Amino acid sequence: xxxxxxxxxxxxxxxxxxxxxxxxxxxxxxxxxxxxxxxxxxxxxxxxxxxxxxxxxxxxxxxxxxxxxxxxxxxxxxxxxxxxxxxxxxxxxxxxxxxxxxxxxxxxxxxxxxxxxxxxxxxxxxxxxxxxxxxxxxxxxxxxxxxxxxxxxxxxxxxxxxxxxxxxxxxxxxxxxxxxxxxxxxxxxxxxxxxxxxxxxxxxxxxxxxxxxxxxxxxxxxxxxxxxxxxxxxxxxxxxxxxxxxxxxxxxxxxxxxxxxxxxxxxxxxxxxxxxxxxxxxxxxxxxxxxxxxxxxxxxxxxxxxxxxxxxxxxxxxxxxxxxxxxxxxxxxxxxxxxxxxxxxxxxxxxxxxxxxxxxxxxxxxxxxxxxxxxxxxxxxxxxxxxxxxxxxxxxxxxxxxxxxxxxxxxxxxxxxxxxxxxxxxxxxxxxxxxxxxxxxxxxxxxxxxxxxxxxxxxxx
Numbered sequence: 001x002x003x004x005x006x007x008x009x010x011x012x013x014x015x016x017x018x019x020x021x022x023x024x025x026x027x028x029x030x031x032x033x034x035x036x037x038x039x040x041x042x043x044x045x046x047x048x049x050x051x052x053x054x055x056x057x058x059x060x061x062x063x064x065x066x067x068x069x070x071x072x073x074x075x076x077x078x079x080x081x082x083x084x085x086x087x088x089x090x091x092x093x094x095x096x097x098x099x100x101x102x103x104x105x106x107x108x109x110x111x112x113x114x115x116x117x118x119x120x121x122x123x124x125x126x127x128x129x130x131x132x133x134x135x136x137x138x139x140x141x142x143x144x145x146x147x148x149x150x151x152x153x154x155x156x157x158x159x160x161x162x163x164x165x166x167x168x169x170x171x172x173x174x175x176x177x178x179x180x181x182x183x184x185x186x187x188x189x190x191x192x193x194x195x196x197x198x199x200x201x202x203x204x205x206x207x208x209x210x211x212x213x214x215x216x217x218x219x220x221x222x223x224x225x226x227x228x229x230x231x232x233x234x235x236x237x238x239x240x241x242x243x244x245x246x247x248x249x250x251x252x253x254x255x256x257x258x259x260x261x262x263x264x265x266x267x268x269x270x271x272x273x274x275x276x277x278x279x280x281x282x283x284x285x286x287x288x289x290x291x292x293x294x295x296x297x298x299x300x301x302x303x304x305x306x307x308x309x310x311x312x313x314x315x316x317x318x319x320x321x322x323x324x325x326x327x328x329x330x331x332x333x334x335x336x337x338x339x340x341x342x343x344x345x346x347x348x349x350x351x352x353x354x355x356x357x358x359x360x361x362x363x364x365x366x367x368x369x370x371x372x373x374x375x376x377x378x379x380x381x382x383x384x385x386x387x388x389x390x391x392x393x394x395x396x397x398x399x400x401x402x403x404x405x406x407x408x409x410x411x412x413x414x415x416x417x418x419x420x421x422x423x424x425x426x427x428x429x430x431x432x433x434x435x436x437x438x439x440x441x442x443x444x445x446x447x448x449x450x451x452x453x454x455x456x457x458x459x460x461x
Contacts, residue, residue: 117143120152129155129162132407139405141398141450149397150306153299154318156404157325171314178317182274185281237281240288244276247293255393257301268304271316272296275323289334294388296323298396329409333384349379352415356422359459363426371434378441382418386410390421395449402453413456420455421447 116137123134134155142149154160159174160167248269252258258272259265275296280288299322303315311318327334333345353375357364367373381389386403388396399417403410422429424447429437 113143116140117146117148120148121146124148124151127164129164131155131162135405135407139402141453142401144397147306147308147311149401150302150308150311153302153400153404154322157322159318159322159325171318174321175314175317178278178320181278181282181320185278186274237277240280241273241277243290244273244280244288244293247290248272248276251293251297252393257304258297268300271304271319272300274316275300275320278320279324279327286331286334291385292327292334294385295327298388298393298400299323299326301393302397326404326410329411330384330386345380345384346376348383348411348415349375352379352383352418355415355419355459359419360423360426363422363429366430367422367437371432371437373434373437373441377438379418382421383414386414387417390444391449398449399453402456416456416459417452419459420452423455424452 120134120137120142123130123137134152138152138156142152151160155162161170249259251269251272256262256265258268272293276288276292279292296319300315300319303319303322304312306312306315333348353364353368356367368375387399391399402417403413406413421444422441425440425445428440432440
């Protein structure tokens, strides 16, 4: 049997365009070294800090545009590998010949952008949304203006129904439900006990003042170890809440929207914390796993920057339900007990490996058999964090437009994008050894996102 070499479609004229010269890229900024991350495990999904160059001019502005795709990003100098942390040098703009054959500009032409925006607005203006057409348009990329992405994502995630007539009632019901979650799940036990005492006193028509130790119910005593004790549950939750607080403060530190001392940044951090704490309490089987904050961030950013003031005010509630829906499609990747099951992360990584073997067996053999680069060393983070650590923020939003547009869920499209990432740098991978390839894949080079998604779409066949 003859091994597959370069796929025929890879040599198609559709791949290339006349080579154009581009100005040299801006110098890369070097982030402050941090402690080496743990080896891939469910206790630490974020093996490097986010890297985004913010484009806003003031930290006090509650809304900001995503960083432009061309801005440089700073990466952590440490990557986790099979033999411990591998220190990498400062990234430079080195492009694979396949990638550099096309344009390095990720931006859509103004005419195409305006046309796509008009098509999406026309679809959104209908009384009943045609989800098939909306998914098709969104998969091509959603323009940043007019708050279109916010509404489209809510539709793609099933938060908004197809019938626009029921939007007001559905939103009111969901937002009221989230308000109740906050009241019930974010209270300090002392507040719960106090309200219980006030309720009892008002019913009996008397005020006993401070209770003696013998009169305090067992479940309300701070030292109670009972399973139903609100205090026992509070102390168990403290560790998770502290972890969430640390992770939220590390979320996109280069963006004033998420980081800094401004009132808006602190309010945004508080909203992220609330969502993650409530999710953890409502899902005791999975709780909170490090890295969920990175999946939450793009959703909240998009919804909070909607020009519709009502959507802005209720961005936290809307984000919570969309986050729950998005995580339902990939939560098995965060569950350590399912690692070796057919739905666990190892099985998912194996599917990506088989996809690469099917489309480019030569590259697959070189990576996994010749250089022995285990896909878990790089694909673990790619898949679990939905590529939020591999590209700058504007590119992440573009990629997510495509991921969320898949009617079968984002997982299959995600695997095709991951496979396309490998194919786009195939010449460098084929020329590299274990160390070179591991460094390349753990610090993926800048690339044309539209071209990447085009290649991923070609892998459907």
